[in-house]
Amino acid sequence: MSANGHKSAAVQLDDVAFSYGEATFRFDAAFPAGAITAVMGPSGSGKSTLLNLVAGFEAPQSGRVLIDGVDVSKAPPAARPVSMVFQENNLFSHLSVERNVGLGRSPSLKLTADDRAAISAALERTGLAGKQKRLPRELSGGERQRVALARVLVRDRPVLLLDEPFASLGPALRADMLDLVADLHGEKGMTVLFVTHQPQDAERIADHVVFLEDGAIAATGPARDFFAGTGPEAFQRYIGTQDGRSRDVARKPT
Amino acid sequence: MHSFRRNDSRITLGVLALAFIATLIGGALVGLLAAGAGDLSGAVSAFDPYLLRVARFTLWQAALSTLLSVLPALFVARALSRHPRFFGRTLILQLFAVPLALPALVAALGVLALYGRAGYFAGILSSATGSDWPGIYGLSGILVAHVFFNLPLATRLFLEALQAVPTDQWRLASQLGMGPAATFRLIEGPALRQALPGIAGLVFMLCITSFTIVLTLGGGPAASTLEVAIYQALRFDFDPARAVALTALQIALTAVVVTLLARLGADMTGESSLSVAPRRYTTPSVAGTAFDAALIVAALAFVAGPMLATVAAGLQADLARLVGEASVQKAALTSILLAFVSAVLAAVLSLALAMARRALALARRNGPRSMLEFFTDTGAGFVLVVPPIVIGAGWFLALRHLGSVFGAAPVMVAAVNAVMAMPFAIRAVRPAYDAASERHERLAAQLGIAGWNRFRLIDWPVLRRPLATAFAFAMALSLGDLGVIALFGSDSMQTLPYLLLARMGSYRTADAAGLALILGLVCLLLVFAADRLGKERTA
Numbered sequence: 175m176s177a178n179g180h181k182s183a184a185v186q187l188d189d190v191a192f193s194y195g196e197a198t199f200r201f202d203a204a205f206p207a208g209a210i211t212a213v214m215g216p217s218g219s220g221k222s223t224l225l226n227l228v229a230g231f232e233a234p235q236s237g238r239v240l241i242d243g244v245d246v247s248k249a250p251p252a253a254r255p256v257s258m259v260f261q262e263n264n265l266f267s268h269l270s271v272e273r274n275v276g277l278g279r280s281p282s283l284k285l286t287a288d289d290r291a292a293i294s295a296a297l298e299r300t301g302l303a304g305k306q307k308r309l310p311r312e313l314s315g316g317e318r319q320r321v322a323l324a325r326v327l328v329r330d331r332p333v334l335l336l337d338e339p340f341a342s343l344g345p346a347l348r349a350d351m352l353d354l355v356a357d358l359h360g361e362k363g364m365t366v367l368f369v370t371h372q373p374q375d376a377e378r379i380a381d382h383v384v385f386l387e388d389g390a391i392a393a394t395g396p397a398r399d400f401f402a403g404t405g406p407e408a409f410q411r412y413i414g415t416q417d418g419r420s421r422d423v424a425r426k427p428t
Numbered sequence: 429m430h431s432f433r434r435n436d437s438r439i440t441l442g443v444l445a446l447a448f449i450a451t452l453i454g455g456a457l458v459g460l461l462a463a464g465a466g467d468l469s470g471a472v473s474a475f476d477p478y479l480l481r482v483a484r485f486t487l488w489q490a491a492l493s494t495l496l497s498v499l500p501a502l503f504v505a506r507a508l509s510r511h512p513r514f515f516g517r518t519l520i521l522q523l524f525a526v527p528l529a530l531p532a533l534v535a536a537l538g539v540l541a542l543y544g545r546a547g548y549f550a551g552i553l554s555s556a557t558g559s560d561w562p563g564i565y566g567l568s569g570i571l572v573a574h575v576f577f578n579l580p581l582a583t584r585l586f587l588e589a590l591q592a593v594p595t596d597q598w599r600l601a602s603q604l605g606m607g608p609a610a611t612f613r614l615i616e617g618p619a620l621r622q623a624l625p626g627i628a629g630l631v632f633m634l635c636i637t638s639f640t641i642v643l644t645l646g647g648g649p650a651a652s653t654l655e656v657a658i659y660q661a662l663r664f665d666f667d668p669a670r671a672v673a674l675t676a677l678q679i680a681l682t683a684v685v686v687t688l689l690a691r692l693g694a695d696m697t698g699e700s701s702l703s704v705a706p707r708r709y710t711t712p713s714v715a716g717t718a719f720d721a722a723l724i725v726a727a728l729a730f731v732a733g734p735m736l737a738t739v740a741a742g743l744q745a746d747l748a749r750l751v752g753e754a755s756v757q758k759a760a761l762t763s764i765l766l767a768f769v770s771a772v773l774a775a776v777l778s779l780a781l782a783m784a785r786r787a788l789a790l791a792r793r794n795g796p797r798s799m800l801e802f803f804t805d806t807g808a809g810f811v812l813v814v815p816p817i818v819i820g821a822g823w824f825l826a827l828r829h830l831g832s833v834f835g836a837a838p839v840m841v842a843a844v845n846a847v848m849a850m851p852f853a854i855r856a857v858r859p860a861y862d863a864a865s866e867r868h869e870r871l872a873a874q875l876g877i878a879g880w881n882r883f884r885l886i887d888w889p890v891l892r893r894p895l896a897t898a899f900a901f902a903m904a905l906s907l908g909d910l911g912v913i914a915l916f917g918s919d920s921m922q923t924l925p926y927l928l929l930a931r932m933g934s935y936r937t938a939d940a941a942g943l944a945l946i947l948g949l950v951c952l953l954l955v956f957a958a959d960r961l962g963k964e965r966t967a
Contacts, residue, residue: 195794231870252876263867268889281877283885329875 182208182363183242183255183332185228190237192227199223199389205382207242210359210366212376212397215386216412221369224386225335228367229258241333252281257326258335261342264322265310271297271321272306278325289328296327300354316347323354327362334359336368340375352378373413377401385409436791437879442784442804445777449847453814456822460675463668463825470669471676478649479657479670483677486653489567489642490635493574498582498628504727505586506616507720510712520728521587524580526735529955531908532577532640533925534948537932537940538734539564539573539645541741546937548737565647573641578631580731585630589623590616598708608716629689636685637815640910644932654678655817659914668825675818686813742945745938756943759927766842766923767906773846774902775895778853781808782861790869809851816844816911824915837916841923845906852905853898856962860894861887893961900958904951 184207192199199220205211213221226232227239230251239247246254257278265274275296279289297303300320310318319339326334336355340348356379359366370376376383376397383400385393385408393406400409464471508517527535542548545563553561564572593615601611639655646652652660654674661671712720750756785804792798797805823840827833868886872878877886910925917926924947931939 229870229874231873250876251870251873252878256874258870258874260870263871266868266871266886269885277875277877277885281875282881 182365184240185333185365185367186238186240187224187227188238188240190227190234190239192223192232192234194223194232197389201227201237201391203384203391203394205365205367205384207365208363209381210356210368210379211382211384212380213367213369213384213386214371214373214376214409214412215392219386220389221386222337223389225258225337225367225369228254228333229256229335230254254333255331256333256335257329257331258337259319259322259326259339261338264325264339265318267310269309270306271302271308271310271313274310274321275325275328278327278329292328293324296324299327299358300324316343316351319343319351320354323358327358330362332364334364334366336366336370338369338371341371348372348375349378355379373401383409385412387412436787438780438783438787439800441780442787443800445780445784446800446803448777449808449811449850452843452847453811453819455826456814456819459822459824459826460672460818464672464676467669467672471672474667474670474673479673479677482652482654482657482674483681485651486636486681489570489574489651489653490632490638492567493571493578493635494628494632496571497575497578497631498624500723500727501579501582501586501627502620502624504579504583504723505590506612506620507723508583508587509590509616510708510720511717512708520724521584523728523732523735524584526952527577527580527731529904529952530735530948531910531925531951532573532638533644533908533910533928534738534944534951535576535734536573536641536644537741537928537944538738539569539576541737541941542733543569543572548740565645566651569645569647570638570642570651573645574635574638576731576734577641578634579727582627582631583727585627586620586623589619593619602708608712626689629685633682633685633689637682639815639817639914643910643914644929654681655815658817658821662821662824662915671821671825675821678815678818682813682815686810738941738944738948741938741941742948745942745945747942747946750939750942750946755922755927756924759922759924762921763907763923763925766838767845767903770842770845770849770906771899771903773842774849774853774906775857775899777846777850778857778898779861779891779895781850782854782858785858786862786865790865808854811847812851816848816909817915819844819847820912820915834916834918834921837913837918837921840916841909841912842906844912845909846902848909848911849898849902849905853902856894856897856901856958857891860891864890897958897962900954900961904954904958907954908947908951 185205187201187203190199190201192201197218197220201220201224213224215221223232227234228241230239230246230249230253234247237247238245241255266277269277272293273283275293276283276285276289279285279292285293294306297306300323302317302320302324305313305317310321313321322339340351343351352375355366355368359379368376368380380397383393383395383397383405384391385400385406387408392408395405399405403410508521511517540547540563543553543564544550545561547563550561550563563569597615601615606614636653637655638653639659642651642653642656643659646656654677658671658674658678661667661674781804785801788798788801788804792801820840823836824833827836864887872882872886908925910929913923913926914929917923922930924943928940928943928947931937931943
């Protein structure tokens with residue numbers, strides 16, 4: 175899958191158990207290296223929890239998190255070969271675009287000439303050229319997420335986790351951002367886990383789908399199967415395709 | 429939401445801060461216990477009629493002060509809340525915040541300048557009573573000064589309670605045609621009643637631990653409280669046994685009051701910011717308006733009087749000569765240095781505790797709060813229970829065996845004032861830190877930004893302002909303080925309040941008034957700066 179020889183790493187959750195208050199989760203899944211996998215499911219089904227376990231923001235109560243075959247269950251977030259883009263708060267609001275991206279290279283912001291070149295290139299690549307000195311509040315919502323993606327580029331980790339990063343953007347902008355992710359994936363070939371509520375987003379860029387229900391994985395498979403209407407029944411119910419879209423139209427008051 | 433179990437340097441810092449506070453308070457208690465054990469029979473026999481009389485007076489003046497502050501405050505607050513828009517209302521409320529910022533010593537001088545034997549009202553009061561006005565020393569002086577401090581405080585707190593009533597209730601009241609009596613019975617009364625125990629408890633606590641006012645206005649053994657008696661036992665009679673007995677009683681008393689207060693749900697650090705006044709939908713009658721106006725004017729006159737007297741008396745002093753005096757300059761420099769160190773320490777302590785609390789809260793997620801987290805959280809406020817005089821007394825007794833008591837003065841003054849200002853500093857720092865952490869915690873963990881890098885790049889830019897607020901407030905508190913310095917001060921180690929007290933004692937009233945004006949202005953400026961910095965805080 176790796177597009178042009180870049181490193182990529184498989185992500186595996188080996189019988190991972192986790193609980194938070196009343197909710198309990200049990201994940202056993204493998205995400206193929208170098209592919210984009212959409213993680214879908216109803217609210218509270220554990221999508222974000224799954225990503226947090228991979229990123230190291232949560233620790234499994236039992237089971238193992240493996241990345242590229244290495245057990246990272248005990249590793250702190252920064253030590254894992256993972257970058258994550260959140261829905262919001264991806265940037266430090268008092269630091270310029272350039273410095274926010276620079277933090278992906280050095281957590282003390284001591285940057286070499288190479289680092290600076292990489293930062294410029296990443297900003298160029300994500301369409302932010304000329305905005306180096308801006309503060310996050312001077313950017314649009316889409317631009318802010320572009321900065322986060324630029325940081326992903328300079329960090330250059332083999333796994334990318336996207337936790338609904340474009341959920342608050344309008345449809346056209348969201349499509350642009352998805353295309354940018356797909357392009358970056360094409361260049362870098364990283365393993366992408368992508369949480370989304372929007373079937374059309376998953377359909378647009380995902381190779382695989384993992385469908386969660388009640389804190390466990392209910393179904394997995396190639397994206398084309400899921401969206402061809404031949405996917406698992408629970409998934410069909412979730413996106414409402416069985417008689418869904420036509421029913422909505424029929425219900426509209428005249 | 430997410431767990432960070434790894435060793436967090438923030439927790440280490442919090443533990444260090446707690447250790448510092450514990451050493452300061454624990455050392456004092458050890459000093460007291462050692463002195464008490466050394467002279468057990470002396471300490472026991474110190475529980476004599478004099479001590480009981482002092483204890484009774486302490487409670488009595490506090491109860492009267494509370495009654496005289498809280499009862500009028502109820503009605504002043506109601507008057508202010510019934511008229512949410514009138515010319516000068518904001519100014520009055522700002523003026524009511526001033527006593528909070530004013531050093532007690534300055535207020536005491538203001539009261540004397542107005543009602544003292546040679547005060548501005550002495551002439552009127554002499555002709556009114558038909559005899560020479562003896563001045564306002566003793567219980568009456570203490571009460572006037574306590575009401576000056578606490579009436580505005582209680583008024584603001586009651587007003588806050590009234591303004592917290594949802595606007596819809598006022599709309600409903602006007603729609604249902606409720607008159608003033610019904611409104612009071614059904615809406616204002618319940619809101620005030622709910623706030624009453626907490627506010628009365630807070631005022632009672634402040635009056636029971638009041639030192640400076642009783643020292644300067646009490647005027648003798650007939651009107652002495654436990655704290656002043658501790659000071660006298662150590663500084664004048666040098667009777668450690670009696671000091672130990674008095675301190676034990678004071679600690680027991682405050683412990684009881686604070687336990688009761690905690691039951692009543694009072695907030696020990698009393699917030700002073702007011703929300704926007706909601707609109708009222710009824711027009712009060714002419715008589716009602718006149719009554720409210722009279723109340724507000726009376727309260728205003730009572731609060732503004734001593735402030736104006738401080739300014740007037742201060743301006744009569746030869747300020748140019750005062751400022752030029754070597755002893756004044758030295759005391760001012762000492763004050764500023766000590767207050768600066770104390771304020772830095774208070775800001776550092778509050779930051780360390782806020783960081784540790786947040787780190788511990790994140791680590792435990794939904795689990796039960798650990799003892800350590802409790803101490804970095806609510807526990808930190810408990811230092812207010814231990815009066816500075818008690819800490820000072822304990823160390824005073826401990827240090828007299830170890831060498832020069834007065835040599836330790838700078839350390840004691842700076843450390844105790846820092847710890848006393850810390851709960852207020854936390855109020856400024858913690859919300860800002862928690863909000864910043866809420867946004868940045870996962871990102872910092874992901875990017876591996878920790879320790880010094882995190883403080884330098886992530887936390888400092890966000891916390892600069894709240895830390896400055898905490899610093900300015902702590903500095904004002906420390907500058908105006910006459911607690912520990914009263915015990916530890918000497919001719920070679922004087923702060924401005926100490927010098928002011930000395931000038932009062934040698935009847936150089938004009939000098940004292942001039943110094944009070946300078947001190948009061950500096951403290952006010954600092955507190956307003958703290959307020960400004962706090963309000964302009966950007967998220």
